[in-house]
Amino acid sequence: xxxxxxxxxxxxxxxxxxxxxxxxxxxxxxxxxxxxxxxxxxxxxxxxxxxxxxxxxxxxxxxxxxxxxxxxxxxxxxxxxxxxxxxxxxxxxxxxxxxxxxxxxxxxxxxxxxxxxxxxxxxxxxxxxxxxxxxxxxxxxxxxxxxxxxxxxxxxxxxxxxxxxxxxxxxxxxxxxxxxxxxxxxxxxxxxxxxxxxxxxxxxxxxxxxxxxxxxxxxxxxxxxxxxxxxxxxxxxxxxxxxxxxxxxxxxxxxxxxxxxxxxxxxxxxxxxxxxxxxxxxxxxxxxxxxxxxxxxxxxxxxxxxxxxxxxxxxxxxxxxxxxxxxxxx
Amino acid sequence: xxxxxxxxxxxxxxxxxxxxxxxxxxxxxxxxxxxxxxxxxxxxxxxxxxxxxxxxxxxxxxxxxxxxxxxxxxxxxxxxxxxxxxxxxxxxxxxxxxxxxxxxxxxxxxxxxxxxxxxxxxxxxxxxxxxxxxxxxxxxxxxxxxxxxxxxxxxxxxxxxxxxxxxxxxxxxxxxxxxxxxxxxxxxxxxxxxxxxxxxxxxxxxxxxxxxxxxxxxxxxxxxxxxxxxxxxxxxxxxxxxxxxxxxxxxxxxxxxxxxxxxxxxxxxxxxxxxxxxxxxxxxxxxx
Numbered sequence: 001x002x003x004x005x006x007x008x009x010x011x012x013x014x015x016x017x018x019x020x021x022x023x024x025x026x027x028x029x030x031x032x033x034x035x036x037x038x039x040x041x042x043x044x045x046x047x048x049x050x051x052x053x054x055x056x057x058x059x060x061x062x063x064x065x066x067x068x069x070x071x072x073x074x075x076x077x078x079x080x081x082x083x084x085x086x087x088x089x090x091x092x093x094x095x096x097x098x099x100x101x102x103x104x105x106x107x108x109x110x111x112x113x114x115x116x117x118x119x120x121x122x123x124x125x126x127x128x129x130x131x132x133x134x135x136x137x138x139x140x141x142x143x144x145x146x147x148x149x150x151x152x153x154x155x156x157x158x159x160x161x162x163x164x165x166x167x168x169x170x171x172x173x174x175x176x177x178x179x180x181x182x183x184x185x186x187x188x189x190x191x192x193x194x195x196x197x198x199x200x201x202x203x204x205x206x207x208x209x210x211x212x213x214x215x216x217x218x219x220x221x222x223x224x225x226x227x228x229x230x231x232x233x234x235x236x237x238x239x240x241x242x243x244x245x246x247x248x249x250x251x252x253x254x255x256x257x258x259x260x261x262x263x264x265x266x267x268x269x270x271x272x273x274x275x276x277x278x279x280x281x282x283x284x285x286x287x288x289x290x291x292x293x294x295x296x297x298x299x300x301x302x303x304x305x306x307x308x309x310x311x312x313x314x315x316x317x318x319x320x321x322x323x324x325x326x327x328x329x330x
Numbered sequence: 331x332x333x334x335x336x337x338x339x340x341x342x343x344x345x346x347x348x349x350x351x352x353x354x355x356x357x358x359x360x361x362x363x364x365x366x367x368x369x370x371x372x373x374x375x376x377x378x379x380x381x382x383x384x385x386x387x388x389x390x391x392x393x394x395x396x397x398x399x400x401x402x403x404x405x406x407x408x409x410x411x412x413x414x415x416x417x418x419x420x421x422x423x424x425x426x427x428x429x430x431x432x433x434x435x436x437x438x439x440x441x442x443x444x445x446x447x448x449x450x451x452x453x454x455x456x457x458x459x460x461x462x463x464x465x466x467x468x469x470x471x472x473x474x475x476x477x478x479x480x481x482x483x484x485x486x487x488x489x490x491x492x493x494x495x496x497x498x499x500x501x502x503x504x505x506x507x508x509x510x511x512x513x514x515x516x517x518x519x520x521x522x523x524x525x526x527x528x529x530x531x532x533x534x535x536x537x538x539x540x541x542x543x544x545x546x547x548x549x550x551x552x553x554x555x556x557x558x559x560x561x562x563x564x565x566x567x568x569x570x571x572x573x574x575x576x577x578x579x580x581x582x583x584x585x586x587x588x589x590x591x592x593x594x595x596x597x598x599x600x601x602x603x604x605x606x607x608x609x610x611x612x613x614x615x616x617x618x
Contacts, residue, residue, distance in 0.1 A: 025555060033572055060554045061568070074454035074463075075471040075553040095454065193571045221573040 022257050023056045027077035029064035029151060029240070030193040031214045035277040036081070042273060043264050047257065055257060063191040064151030071095060071245065078249040078258045081242045083151025083192075085109070086309040088243050097247040111239035112265040113279035116299055117159040119230040120199065120208040120215040127206045131232045132163040135207060136180040143187055143205035145195040147316075147323050151240075152192035154317060156209040159236040161316075162305050166234055179326040200227065211238065212294070213278035237299040368586055371579035383569075383577035384584055391557045392565035393584065395476065399548075399561065400541040403480040407537050411488025412530070416522070418489075419496030420504065430493075436485045444482050445550025448475055471553030476561065479547040484537045491533030495526055528603030535599065539592045543585065 028036055040057040047055050060067065060075065064083030071077045072095035082088055085103060092100045103110045121129050127140050135142050145153040157178065164177030186205050189195040192214055199208035200222050207230075208215070215229045242262050249258040264270045271281040275290040287294075306312040316322045339346075372380055383389060414433055418426060436444065450456050452469035462469060469475045503525070507517040523530075545563040552559045560568065562585050569578035 030571070058555045058558060060556070061571075062554055070471065070553055072454065073449050073456075073470065074452075074459065074468070076468070197571070217573075 021056065022053050022254060023058060023252075024078040024254055024257055024261060025058045025060065025076060026079050026081055026261070027060045027067050027071055027075060028081040029067060029083040030061055030191050031152070031211055031217070032081060032240075033059070033061050034217060035213075035274065035279065038277065039265070039270065039273050042269055043261055046264055046269070047260060050260075052257065052260070057261070063149055065149055066191075071097065076248050076252070077245050078252060078254050079242065079244055079261055081240070083240050084154060084309060085239070085241045086154075086313055087151060088241055089309065091243075091245070097245050098243055099246065102243045103241060105243065106262055107266060108282050109239060110241045110243055111282075112242060112262075112270065113240070113274040113281055115212045115238045115240065115279055116231075116235045116297070117155050117209060117238060118212045118215050118235065119232060120210055120218060121206065121228050121230055123226055123228060125228055125230070129207050129230055131230075132160055132181075132234075133167070133177075135160070135184060135209075136177060137184075140184050140207065141186040141205040142181065142184045142207055142209065143189075143195050143199045144185060144209040145189045145192055149190045150192055150195075152211055152214070152238075153195075154312075155211070155236055155238045157316065157323065158302065158306060158312060159232075159234075160209070162236055162300050163232065163234045165305075175322065175326065179329065182326055212280070216278035216293075231295040231297050234298045234300065236305070237301045239301070365586065368579055368582050371575060372583040374579075375576050379576050380580045380583070383574075383580035386577075388557045388560065389565060389577075389581055389584075392560045392562045392581070395473065395560065396542050396562040398473070399477050399480045400538055402477045403484050403541045404534060404538050406481055407484055407488050408530075408534055410485070411490075411492060411533060411537075412526075414489040415492030415496050415526075418493050419499075420501045433486050433489050436483050441479075441483055441544065441546030442550055445479055445547040448478055448482075448551050470551045471555070471559060473559070475551035476548050476559060479551050480541050480544055483544050483547050484541045487537035487540065488530065488533035491529045491536070492526055495529040496522075499525055528599060528606060531599045532596065532603070535592055535596045539589060542588055542592075 026036060026040070036057075036059055040059070044055050044057065047053075060070075060077070062070070064087045067075075067080070068082060068087035068090050071080060071091050080088055080091065088098075088102060089100075092098050092102055099105075106112070119129060119132075119135070121127065127137075128134065129140070134140065144156045147153040147157045160178050160181055161174050164174030165171055168174060168177060187195070187198050189198055192210060195208060196210060196214055196218050199205050200218050208218075210218075212229075212231075215227075219227050219229065242265060244255065244258040244262055246255070249255045265274070266282070268283065268286060271283040271286040275281045275286055275293070278293070280294050281287050281290065302309055302312055306315075314321065341349075372383075414429065417423070418430060448470055451458055452462060452475065453459050454463065458469075469478070503521050504517050507521045512520070543563060544561075545567075548561055549564055549567075552561070552564055554560060554564060554568070556568070562581060566578050566581045566585065569575075569581060
């Protein structure tokens with residue numbers, strides 16, 4: 001009898017767990033690995049505490065543009081958390097997997113956390129790098145990924161451009177400034193993490209242009225005393241957006257969980273996790289708590305400085321556009 | 331055998347020593363040193379850390395997937411390779427040259443292109459994409475895609491090993507078997523297979539080594555979902571990119587271990603094949 005009951009019980013648990021298992025796939029970009037490792041564990045707890053089923057969140061990471069391409073080609077992401085809005089626009093336009101106005105679905109243009117672009121230099125700042133203009137000096141080797149393949153690199157490029165225009169007064173002067181900067185680029189990796197490895201692990205270059213969160217992480221993982229972070233006088237407000245991929249989540253029957261997954265990013269706990277992983281939180285209270293970590297500097301947005309991502313892409317990064325002209329003329 | 335007793339060697343002792351030293355130095359720098367570095371890095375934090383990196387769900391899932399892909403790709407290519415080599419070596423037909431060229435195609439094409447071919451075929455916007463989606467079948471960014479890509483890049487190994495052996499042997503023995511009334515199947519099992527078995531084993535081992543180590547083609551169709559579609563080589567890259575160097579090298583050392591086992595098997599097969607050839611030679615001399 002006991003045996004029978006045990007068998008029944010185990011059969012029941014199998015049935016229950018088979019029914020209850022929900023799986024989400026979050027397709028993300030390179031630097032968020034550590035952030036989502038922590039966030040996924042917290043969300044799974046929160047979801048179950050709120051009466052949800054047991055939930056598994058799978059992660060896929062890679063260069064932002066490459067990941068968007070994979071989702072368009074059929075990588076079944078329930079949510080995407082990518083490096084820039086342009087890549088999710090591509091999923092909406094070319095893949096038709098979510099509405100074109102996806103960015104209105106969540107607060108703050110669907111970017112629950114932000115970052116900015118900073119300069120990472122070696123201990124003691126041997127080349128005396130204080131701001132963007134130091135990167136155009138002779139004999140300074142710069143590391144940045146390729147804007148054609150890396151979302152982070154596009155932010156880097158636009159931040160340098162915004163600084164050039166601000167200090168030199170015109171787009172023409174900014175173009176010369178950025179061209180001069182790219183003459184100093186020693187290695188052009190395909191992604192942000194690859195560029196960090198080139199700079200930090202392989203010891204190439206004097207300065208790495210990178211996400212603030214990536215710079216802090218490099219310090220944390222590879223030695224706080226090996227590198228220094230230089231926040232330039234002007235930089236760009238990098239807004240890595242998030243979205244539920246409606247068509248895929250609808251097919252999987254995971255819309256509700258995917259929605260909750262994104263919403264929880266905006267909660268106090270979600271914002272704390274973002275801040276702990278060196279992303280600038282949106283929530284004013286959490287932001288105030290971590291104020292010491294994130295240096296105040298002037299930040300321009302892509303919308304105000306470059307007329308939005310669609311225009312910035314057409315003018316700067318499309319084939320034959322400004323970046324190609326600058327880089328070919330190197 | 332010393333130089334004095336071997337009239338074929340005309341180089342002076344100094345030249346020979348220099349050549350051997352150069353070869354050893356080259357092998358040391360290009361092969362042995364990197365292997366030693368991998369092992370060194372893998373064990374940098376002790377055996378415990380090494381084992382922790384291996385005995386981890388995502389690493390074990392990657393190991394399982396790598397072995398699964400090899401377990402499907404190798405038999406598939408074994409059957410195909412024997413068929414193709416048989417056809418090429420024993421028969422004359424139109425388009426034979428084309429078939430030989432096609433067998434070599436995976437060697438000529440970059441693995442990345444091989445991966446992209448499958449994306450273009452089976453991707454959501456590919457040729458078969460809509461039909462697959464309608465039946466809720468997943469090929470790329472799932473296990474079938476990884477297996478397909480592996481089959482593609484390991485396609486030529488078995489056939490390429492067998493074709494020269496079978497061509498050299500000709501079809502005399504098979505013809506004798508046929509005149510003695512053996513069926514095609516009997517001829518294959520009793521005559522052809524014993525003649526090609528060492529070449530076949532050798533091809534299978536090479537095929538297996540490549541199947542487990544493939545990175546480029548698999549990377550394109552994988553989707554890089556941890557614990558689901560990461561093979562061992564992809565897992566190594568991910569760990570490295572996460573600054574998890576000990577785990578990355580520990581996983582790499584596991585891959586290396588699989589490669590070493592393959593190499594040992596390969597030299598055993600070669601030794602056995604050489605012995606078998608000598609025995610056959612002796613038997614023939616004895617008979618004549």
